[in-house]
Amino acid sequence: MKPLPQTRMSVDEYLAWSEANPGRYELVQGEVYAMTPERVLHAEVKAAAYVALRRSIRAAALPCRAMPDGMTVRIDTRTAYEPDALVYCGPRRDPNSVEVPNPIIVVEVSSPSTRRTDASEKLAGYFQVPSIHHYMMIDPDRRMVIHHHRVGNEVETAFLQEGTLVLDPPGLELPIAFLFEEP
Template sequence: MSVPSLERMTPDEFFVWQAEQDRNYELVNGLPVLTPKAMTGASLRHDDIVVNILTALHRQLRSTPCRPHTDDIAVRNPNQNVRRPDVVVDGRRGPDRSMEAMEPRLLVEVLSPSTMAFDRFKKVEEYKTHLAIRTVLLVASEHAEVILWQRQEDGWRSQIIENIDAVVDLPEIGCRLTLAEIYEDTGVENPPIRTA
C-alpha cells in the first residue's frame, strides 16, 4: 500500500490513486483520508445493520434502475470531497469499473458512538448540497432510532423515527423499511423513554 501523497488531488486523480490501494479512503479537502472503518473495522452490530438494510433494499429494488451498494461505492460531493456512506442507492448504473455512484438518491450512515457527531452534522450538510441526493438516513446502532432527512420542494426536512414497530417510507426510490428489519438479529431495542 502506498502512503497518501501530501499533494492535493482532484476527485478524478483520487479515483485513479484509490484503484491501487488495498483499503478504502475518502477524499477530504483534496487529501486522501482513511475512513474510520478502514482504520478500526466495523463492529458486528454495525455490519449486521448495514447488511439488513442492503438486503431489504435489494429485494425491493429488483426490476428497477436503482441499485443499493456498500461503502465500496463512493459519492462525489459538489465541494469535491469524496465520501463513502455505509449504503448508497444509485439511480443510474455507471461503467462496470466505476468506483462512484452516478446518481446517488439515498445515502445511509450507520452511526457509531465515535463518529456520530461528525456524521449527523458535517456529513449531512455536505450531502444536502448534492442535487441528486433525495434522502439521507442516519441509523442509530445503540437503540432503534432513525433520523430521516428528505429533500422537499422548499428545502430539507428531518424526522426522528423511533420504535421497533415503525416504518420508514422512502417514496423517492419506491421503498419502505421497517425498523424491525433494520435491526433484525442485532439485539437493538426501543430507545429509552425520555423524560422532560
C-alpha cells in the same frame, strides 16, 4: 501500509489513487482520510441496511439498485464520501466504475467516532448533490434511524425506531425493523 498522500487532490485524482491503494478512504476538502475499523454491530447493521434496501426495491419492482459500501459519491471537486449503502435508479452503472454519480438514497451507520461528522459535514455535503433526496443515519446502539429528506429547497428530519419509512422518490417502503435484522 503506505502513508496517505500529503498533497491535496481532486476527486478524479483521488479515485485514481484509491484504485491503486487498497483500503477504505474518503476525500474531504482535498485530503485523504483512512476510515477506522468497524465494530461487529456496525458491520451487521450496514449489511442489514443494504439487504433491506435491496429487498424493498425488488418488492416495489423499481428500476433501481442498492449498493453496499465501497462506492464513491462525489460531493464537489475536492470531497468524496463512501456511504455504508446507497440506492440509485436508472440503467446499471459500468461494472468497472467505483463512483455512483446520481444516488437518490445514501445511508451512514453511525458509530461513536463518526456520529458528529455524519450529523454535520456529511449532512450538509450529501444535500449538495442534487439527486440525493434521502440521507439516513442509522444509530445501531439506540436502534434508531434519523431520516433527513429533501422537500423542495428544505431538508426535513424524522427520528424513527419503529414503523415503515416511505422513501419517495423513488417509491420504497422500508420497515425500520429490517434495518436491524441480524444477517
